[in-house]
Amino acid sequence: MKHGRRLAGILLAVCMTAVMAGGCGEKSGMSADAVGGGTSEAAVTVAGPGETAAEASTYAETVAVFSMDVPDGSGSMEGIAGDVETAAAADDGRPREDAACLPTVRQEIQPQSGTLTAGEWNDNKNYDFFKNVLNHNDWYPYMETWKLFPTNRYAVQVTNENQEAAKNQKVELLAGQKVIGSAVTDSEGMAYVYYNLDHGNREADRIRVGATEYVIEEKDKNKTLHLVLESYEEPEEKVLDLLFMVDTTGSMSDELEFLKLELQDVIRRVTEEYEGIRIRLSVNFYRDREDAYVVRDFPFTEDIDEALSKLRVQYSDGGGDYPEAVDEAFENAVKGHEWDEDSVKLLFFVLDAPPHSDRKGTVELMGTTLDAAAETGIRVLPVASSGVDTETEYLLRTMAAVSGGTYTFLTDDSGVGNSHLEPTIGDYQVEHLNDLMVRLITWYCK
Numbered sequence: 001m002k003h004g005r006r007l008a009g010i011l012l013a014v015c016m017t018a019v020m021a022g023g024c025g026e027k028s029g030m031s032a033d034a035v036g037g038g039t040s041e042a043a044v045t046v047a048g049p050g051e052t053a054a055e056a057s058t059y060a061e062t063v064a065v066f067s068m069d070v071p072d073g074s075g076s077m078e079g080i081a082g083d084v085e086t087a088a089a090a091d092d093g094r095p096r097e098d099a100a101c102l103p104t105v106r107q108e109i110q111p112q113s114g115t116l117t118a119g120e121w122n123d124n125k126n127y128d129f130f131k132n133v134l135n136h137n138d139w140y141p142y143m144e145t146w147k148l149f150p151t152n153r154y155a156v157q158v159t160n161e162n163q164e165a166a167k168n169q170k171v172e173l174l175a176g177q178k179v180i181g182s183a184v185t186d187s188e189g190m191a192y193v194y195y196n197l198d199h200g201n202r203e204a205d206r207i208r209v210g211a212t213e214y215v216i217e218e219k220d221k222n223k224t225l226h227l228v229l230e231s232y233e234e235p236e237e238k239v240l241d242l243l244f245m246v247d248t249t250g251s252m253s254d255e256l257e258f259l260k261l262e263l264q265d266v267i268r269r270v271t272e273e274y275e276g277i278r279i280r281l282s283v284n285f286y287r288d289r290e291d292a293y294v295v296r297d298f299p300f301t302e303d304i305d306e307a308l309s310k311l312r313v314q315y316s317d318g319g320g321d322y323p324e325a326v327d328e329a330f331e332n333a334v335k336g337h338e339w340d341e342d343s344v345k346l347l348f349f350v351l352d353a354p355p356h357s358d359r360k361g362t363v364e365l366m367g368t369t370l371d372a373a374a375e376t377g378i379r380v381l382p383v384a385s386s387g388v389d390t391e392t393e394y395l396l397r398t399m400a401a402v403s404g405g406t407y408t409f410l411t412d413d414s415g416v417g418n419s420h421l422e423p424t425i426g427d428y429q430v431e432h433l434n435d436l437m438v439r440l441i442t443w444y445c446k
Contacts, residue, residue: 109416111257113265116433117413118383120440121425123401124192127153130401133424134394142394143199147363148370150398153194154216155224158185158209160232165189166209167234168342168377171227174206174213184377186404187344187446194374194402197367239343240445241300242270243282244311245333247326247351247385249291249319254417255385255410256316259350264308266437271304273438277445281307282337286329291318294325295332300339319353326355327365330399334373344445345378347405348437352387354395366395370402379405381440383433386410386418393423408436 109115123130131151133139143149154173158166171191173181180202181195196202207214207225214227244263248256263283271279280300287293301307330349339345355362373380380403382396388409400407410420413430431439 109414111261113261113434114432115414116255116258116262116416117411117430118408118433118436119411119423119428119430120406120408120436121397121423121428122406123397124155124190124404124406126426127155129426130397138390139394139424142391145357145363145391146395146398147199147367148197148395148398148402149199150194150197150401152196153181153192154204154207156183156185156191156193156207156209156227157224158189158191158227158229158232160229166229166232168344169209169229169232170375170377172208173204174208175202175204178202180204182375183404184374186379187444190404192401192404197371197402235342238277238445239340240270240274240277240279240441241282241339241343241345242267242279242348242441243284243300243333243337243346244348244350245284245286245329246314247287247324247329247353248285248314248316249287249324249353250316251319251322251352251387252385253316255352256314258416259383259385260311260314262434262437263311263348263350265434266441267304267308269434269438270441274442274445278302279304280340280343283307283311284329284333285314286325286332287318288320288323288325290320295329295336297332297336300337322353323356323359324351324353326351326353327359327362327369330355331365331369334369334376334378339376339378345376346381346441346444347373347378347403348381348383349396349399350383350385351392351396352385354389354392370399373399373403377404379403379444381405381437382407382409383437384409384421384423386420388421390421390424393421397423406440408433408440 134143134149134151156171158169158171160166165185165187166189167185167187169185169189169191171183171185171193172179173193173195181193181197181204183191183193185191193207195204204216206216207227209227209229212227212229214225216225246252246256246259246263252259267281280302281304282298282300284295284297285293286295298307298310333347333349355366357363370380372378380396380399382400382405384393384396384407388396393407393409397407399405407423409423410417410433411430412420
């Protein structure tokens with residue numbers, strides 16, 4: 001069944017390439033549900049704990065390239081091969097509705113918005129799955145390296161007396177008088193409060209939201225706690241602080257021009273479709289030490305055209321080794337910008353490499369910055385590009401989960417760029433990147 005679902009993604013990639021190169025047919029429809037789409041019916045199944053990336057790659061290379069509908073879990077590989085032979089034998093040189101989609105010569109894909117494809121996985125919506133992956137022998141060393149152990153948390157839902165979501169409320173986890181974890185509620189009134197990230201052994205006894213406190217009992221562990229606020233009122237004006245931090249080192253050259261156009265499209269669509277929201281935008285870039293710049297940052301502005309002009313002129317260069325100055329870029333994004341206190345705060349982190357784990361102060365800086373993001377409600381939404389390895393996946397998923405964000409990643413389906421890592425997750429749906437980002441922004445702002 002795993003390979004049956006994977007074939008749909010392989011065929012989607014083939015047909016998208018064919019369309020862009022003048023081939024037959026239209027792209028398969030790609031859609032997704034609300035945040036946490038990893039729990040919905042799959043369009044693609046990826047390499048999970050029981051299958052290595054090498055096995056997945058070998059399988060993909062040996063599958064016959066035909067655009068046929070393969071029902072999930074139905075038919076064997078022998079049956080698929082028979083369908084391929086039948087389709088080939090029936091070919092009379094004329095295109096048919098059920099004809100194989102066989103691009104002949106792959107032409108260069110020209111950069112335009114709506115080209116890159118991506119998936120999304122919300123570890124807070126799939127927390128048991130996340131913990132199982134983290135405790136696997138292959139993943140546990142990453143927690144040791146980065147001193148971040150996201151294996152303890154409370155899920156807290158905050159509402160008013162009418163059971164309506166209380167948004168943008170700070171939730172604190174207390175052990176005695178000490179705050180050991182904090183988070184901010186999202187558009188559904190949910191806050192995911194992580195504690196003992198440093199692998200400590202503190203036990204929480206209370207949860208506090210403003211002046212309301214809830215005593216934690218033994219029966220509450222591993223459950224979603226529900227707190228009711230008597231005086232909550234939603235702000236009359238809704239503000240969106242939207243910050244992009246983009247890796248512009250040399251390794252991003254295979255996708256940067258596409259990403260620039262995708263981000264421009266996302267920004268334009270959000271500003272045009274959400275007239276009732278005041279949008280403050282900040283577009284920033286980073287490379288590494290010894291490059292032309294480490295972080296090139298710009299303050300929040302409501303002048304969208306000005307921000308987009310900064311984006312258009314960026315190009316890839318520098319870097320040198322694999323790790324980059326991710327820690328300094330992350331700190332700049334969280335602590336170096338004037339985020340509006342009452343805004344919806346979204347940080348899209350576009351990158352293809354980890355920070356320098358062996359550089360003095362990097363591990364500590366990543367941890368303290370993540371704590372600050374969670375405490376102030378800055379939600380990290382990584383966009384993992386080609387070149388990301390499993391250790392980077394762990395780090396980005398941890399950043400997303402602890403801050404109340406969600407993990408997004410580019411896929412091979414577009415045919416653009418170098419190979420993309422298949423993350424260790426469950427079933428997910430393939431979407432166009434720009435549509436996915438607009439969907440997420442809409443969800444967090446609702």
